[in-house]
Amino acid sequence: MKRVLVTGASGFVGKHLIEKLVLSPDLDIFATVYSSPESLSQFMPTDKIFSLDLTESDKVLELVQSVRPDIIYNLAALSIVQNSVENAKNVLTSNIALQYNLLESMRLHAPYCRFIAICSANEYGLVKESDLPIDELTPLMPLNPYATSKVAQDMLALQYYLAYDLDIVRLRPFNHTGSGQSIDFIIPSLAKQFVDIKAGRIAPKLLVGNLETVRDFTDVSDMVSAYSLAADKCVKGEVYNVGFGKGISVREIIALLSEIAGIEVEVVVDKARVRRSDVPTLVSDSTKFRQTTGWAPTIKLKETLSHVYNYWLTK
Amino acid sequence: MKRVLVTGASGFVGKHLIEKLVLSPDLDIFATVYSSPESLSQFMPTDKIFSLDLTESDKVLELVQSVRPDIIYNLAALSIVQNSVENAKNVLTSNIALQYNLLESMRLHAPYCRFIAICSANEYGLVKESDLPIDELTPLMPLNPYATSKVAQDMLALQYYLAYDLDIVRLRPFNHTGSGQSIDFIIPSLAKQFVDIKAGRIAPKLLVGNLETVRDFTDVSDMVSAYSLAADKCVKGEVYNVGFGKGISVREIIALLSEIAGIEVEVVVDKARVRRSDVPTLVSDSTKFRQTTGWAPTIKLKETLSHVYNYWLTK
Numbered sequence: 001m002k003r004v005l006v007t008g009a010s011g012f013v014g015k016h017l018i019e020k021l022v023l024s025p026d027l028d029i030f031a032t033v034y035s036s037p038e039s040l041s042q043f044m045p046t047d048k049i050f051s052l053d054l055t056e057s058d059k060v061l062e063l064v065q066s067v068r069p070d071i072i073y074n075l076a077a078l079s080i081v082q083n084s085v086e087n088a089k090n091v092l093t094s095n096i097a098l099q100y101n102l103l104e105s106m107r108l109h110a111p112y113c114r115f116i117a118i119c120s121a122n123e124y125g126l127v128k129e130s131d132l133p134i135d136e137l138t139p140l141m142p143l144n145p146y147a148t149s150k151v152a153q154d155m156l157a158l159q160y161y162l163a164y165d166l167d168i169v170r171l172r173p174f175n176h177t178g179s180g181q182s183i184d185f186i187i188p189s190l191a192k193q194f195v196d197i198k199a200g201r202i203a204p205k206l207l208v209g210n211l212e213t214v215r216d217f218t219d220v221s222d223m224v225s226a227y228s229l230a231a232d233k234c235v236k237g238e239v240y241n242v243g244f245g246k247g248i249s250v251r252e253i254i255a256l257l258s259e260i261a262g263i264e265v266e267v268v269v270d271k272a273r274v275r276r277s278d279v280p281t282l283v284s285d286s287t288k289f290r291q292t293t294g295w296a297p298t299i300k301l302k303e304t305l306s307h308v309y310n311y312w313l314t315k
Numbered sequence: 316m317k318r319v320l321v322t323g324a325s326g327f328v329g330k331h332l333i334e335k336l337v338l339s340p341d342l343d344i345f346a347t348v349y350s351s352p353e354s355l356s357q358f359m360p361t362d363k364i365f366s367l368d369l370t371e372s373d374k375v376l377e378l379v380q381s382v383r384p385d386i387i388y389n390l391a392a393l394s395i396v397q398n399s400v401e402n403a404k405n406v407l408t409s410n411i412a413l414q415y416n417l418l419e420s421m422r423l424h425a426p427y428c429r430f431i432a433i434c435s436a437n438e439y440g441l442v443k444e445s446d447l448p449i450d451e452l453t454p455l456m457p458l459n460p461y462a463t464s465k466v467a468q469d470m471l472a473l474q475y476y477l478a479y480d481l482d483i484v485r486l487r488p489f490n491h492t493g494s495g496q497s498i499d500f501i502i503p504s505l506a507k508q509f510v511d512i513k514a515g516r517i518a519p520k521l522l523v524g525n526l527e528t529v530r531d532f533t534d535v536s537d538m539v540s541a542y543s544l545a546a547d548k549c550v551k552g553e554v555y556n557v558g559f560g561k562g563i564s565v566r567e568i569i570a571l572l573s574e575i576a577g578i579e580v581e582v583v584v585d586k587a588r589v590r591r592s593d594v595p596t597l598v599s600d601s602t603k604f605r606q607t608t609g610w611a612p613t614i615k616l617k618e619t620l621s622h623v624y625n626y627w628l629t630k
Contacts, residue, residue, distance in 0.1 A: 057400050057401060057404060061400070085372050085376070085419055085423075086372060088415065088419070089372060089412055089415050089416065089419075092411045092412065092415055092467075092471070093408040093411060093412050096407045096408060096411060096467065097404055097407065097408050100403065100404050100407055100460070101404065104400055104403070104404075108400075125474075125477065126477050140470065141473065141477055142470055142473070142474045142477075143474060143477055143478050144474065144478060145415070145471075145474070147474070148467070148470050148471050148474045151466070151467070151470045152407075152411065152463070152466070152467040152470070155455065155457055155463050155466045155467070156407070156460070156463050158456065158457070159440075159456075159457045159458060159459065159460070159462070159463045162440065162441050162456055162457075162458055163458050163459060
């Protein structure tokens with residue numbers, strides 16, 4: 001039995017990963033949550049769910065000492081929830097602190113452990129047209145404090161590999177979506193609006209930001225399969241992009257959702273939703289990851305959009 | 316009159332920079348120190364020296380609002396003083412927090428200001444032989460939490476340029492030394508030992524780490540001239556390496572100090588001083604900075620070593 005620790009387990013991706021991992025009979029799953037253990041009790045026994053603040057060094061040292069994990073998936077990270085001076089500072093300092101606490105605890109108490117550092121395609125930020133699709137050598141040009149905090153987590157994971165030869169793999173996932181993702185993200189935001197319009201709760205006007213923004217979406221279930229494969233197959237010290245590899249515009253996503261919902265809507269550009277300093281196109285090149293692990297996404301975007309639409313139908 | 320704010324001003328380089336800047340009649344100099352204002356009172360009036368913790372957002376907002384600087388030189392950063400779990404975490408979180416507080420305060424209250432972000436050649440870390448000499452495109456491979464914290468500061472400065480088009484320049488200085496640097500650094504450590512041996516205070520045995528380590532040293536006075544030139548000449552958003560461009564081994568430094576002191580010593584390798592995960596050779600390519608600013612170092616290493624030796628003679 002391998003002992004697996006998933007941090008940030010009650011988040012959108014965390015829950016999907018836990019749901020997948022608990023099906024493996026050869027894995028003994030432990031999880032950390034910032035919220036209450038009840039948030040995961042539908043998936044696993046609560047005595048293996050630790051509710052703690054990963055920025056507290058002593059708590060994390062104690063956790064790693066008692067769990068003695070063979071694999072850590074670090075999905076824990078604060079994101080920008082409100083645009084305040086204090087919040088952005090907390091995102092920057094907390095994300096680096098929790099990564100440090102986990103890596104240092106692993107170095108001291110579980111140096112044999114494999115560490116899967118979940119970084120982010122956000123780190124690439126301002127990508128030049130000529131650098132598309134984005135491979136792992138594309139320069140890191142973060143555009144917001146969250147992205148910068150992910151660069152810091154990424155570099156700290158690299159540093160722990162370089163300095164201590166620990167078994168660390170870094171993944172930079174591109175956009176992914178599915179049931180349970182919050183409406184702060186584009187696809188749930190659009191899907192929920194379609195559901196509300198269809199139900200007659202709001203007028204048939206879809207509020208969107210930039211229609212021409214192109215992103216590369218993977219279904220969350222394909223993404224957590226990638227995380228799991230990474231633990232088995234990736235090479236220590238390396239960094240891998242993970243993504244579908246196909247760009248789709250917001251305009252095209254709306255057309256697909258319109259088919260799924262069976263309704264036509266008026267599209268209204270909402271200036272508050274147009275992000276400043278955003279890049280027009282982000283498409284992944286995850287050749288390195290596919291060749292190393294054999295991974296390939298299995299779910300097409302239209303199917304994913306149906307999942308998300310149906311999720312909001314039942315909410 | 317340009318209003319100039321120097322942070323970390325009571326540190327080794329900070330004092331040298333202040334000493335230089337106060338000579339310019341067209342600059343109005345303000346400084347922050349973590350220690351008492353008295354630490355700088357020999358150079359400038361204490362009513363322009365602010366004693367504060369730059370990790371406190373509200374204090375920094377207030378500072379930038381009241382000083383309204385035209386130029387900020389951010390030299391403030393914690394370094395690794397003791398090898399403890401808490402200390403390394405503080406270095407990581409404090410260095411990113413203070414950079415954030417300064418940049419965000421500037422964005423809000425002094426968006427016209429030029430910001431000189433003092434980053435570090437340490438960010439390059441594990442450099443391949445084939446990447447020597449190191450230019451700005453060499454990958455960042457930090458080897459310790461201090462170096463990682465400087466990558467985080469660097470990326471945050473880049474982010475503030477990319478996202479808000481602020482007037483930010485990043486410098487990555489290579490090794491520099493001079494009077495006032497602490498004996499935690501190699502050249503003062505060797506110079507002080509020579510002084511102590513010469514005075515008969517210790518046996519003629521020089522304790523060193525790896526003799527073959529090659530570094531690229533610039534005199535601190537040439538380095539602060541570079542900082543000052545950067546404020547005048549560098550291009551917004553760009554990053555520049557700054558260094559002499561000539562590698563010298565610890566063995567050669569010892570030979571030069573031996574000439575300066577006029578004594579022969581026995582060299583003893585002290586395992587405690589051999590750093591793990593260190594790279595054999597770091598030499599800068601600062602062509603970009605020289606071509607942009609016209610800077611060239613003026614002080615040869617032997618003269619610098621004499622300064623450091625004489626500094627410790629009089630301590």
